Amino acid sequence: MNFYYIVIVIILMLATSACWKAWKVPRRHGKSTIQMLSTENHAENIETPNHIPKYRRVPTIPELTWSVRAIGRVECSYLNKFSVPRQATIHPTNKTTNGTILSTSAPEIAKLVIFPEYRACLDDLKGFDYLWLIGLFHLNSGFKTHIHTRPVSPEHPVPSEVGLFSSRSPHRPNPLSLSALRIVNVSTAEGVVHVEGVDMMHDSPILDIKPYLPAFDSFPEARSGWMDLIQQDYMQARVTGYQNIVSTRGARFARAMEKKAARAEEGLKKDN
Template sequence: MHFEPIGHIRSPYTDKFGIPRQPGLVTAAEARLELRPEFAREEAFKALDGFSHVWILFVFHQDCLTAGWKPTVRPPRLGGRESVGVFASRAPYRPNPIGLSAVEHLGLIRDERGLALRLRGVDMLDGTPVLDIKPYVPYADAIPEARGGFAVAPPADPREVRVSPTAAADLERFDPDGARALRTLVMQVLEQDPRPGYMDRYPERREFGLRLMEFDIRWRLEAGYIEVIGLRPAP
């Protein structure tokens, strides 16, 4: 078997740290699936506009392609402390590093960069190769009586996120009209507390950074909340 990507994701997640652990958790995360020229044909998407969501079948690229796999993993939902089988998880390090996400579909757009599918609520790294698109069919794909194993409930309540005066000034400078929804994106990502589960073992570590779009975001863990302390262009 040999598969070629039909296109690549362009998302605000330019680093793996900070990507939400499931799709739909960060609604401000909009992305484009930019199609390769041979697949950039409007007729291939005829009638897709009637579906609000789509399945995106993609490849966990970067080091996942060469790092190999292990039969057990420690999922973040269990705090990184308990092991489960890789096939009972959504871990990226798999025998075949393939991911599947249901995301909101915002329609096709054709511009100077070619034909693209606009998406919202993505959980994919910028540059992710996409293998296929399928419509999300509610009557078949939503199974209310299904059991969720160790992920029976949504993540815990989002953390409160505050913005320091310095960070507020940075956000105003880099997104003065709010067109990029930069403030909302930063706050929604940090509400999920992107730290690995095992970081609870290091309570002395309080300051962290992550990259979104072309920015380095600095933030600090305080008692009961997260504070954004600054933004700067990434080197």
């Protein structure tokens, strides 16, 4: 009898472990999607110190390219690139200066849909408040070394032109996006992360997701050059509310809507 008991216990254990494996999100070890595209050795073009180990090294020179692959995609309501708010995390209500509601009164909750092979990586992300989304502005294909700034207000004069790397313009040599998004919900099994404050277009490729770590990423006192006064305004607005921000895009939209309404009214008058 004792022997039978042992056999039954072993069978039960095997069955439990099989169920557990079937239920769990599968784990795997994968190859990185990175791949060096130009593999010729350009070592003769660059001075490499002799003490650097030669082990699979190609000195980094301008001709080198690598491939990146989408690990997921953004699903949201911004269907063309002109409807996307800039750095929306700090604009939860999407309101303009004079209270016009741009899209919805509730903050836009976007979905980051992760492809099946990377879903298990989402484990333990739920405990974090924010995540870093590195994505691709995949419809942008050019860049300029300087960008024209938009005048904000007479009290906050900005230079008319600034260097590209001192702006967050989406037209860059490598059009990578970087945004801190508030995590609303994480579902590892479905591979979906619900986030607030996405500033990407619908269907933008996701390249990487990292946790937001305040000790490494948060420097609230940092000066921000030509944008310093504007940034101080935004920082203030995060505490006191967003109604007082002079949002150029919002103001322009509101003006356009007013004009449209006025024209419609005129049309009605003419018809009468």
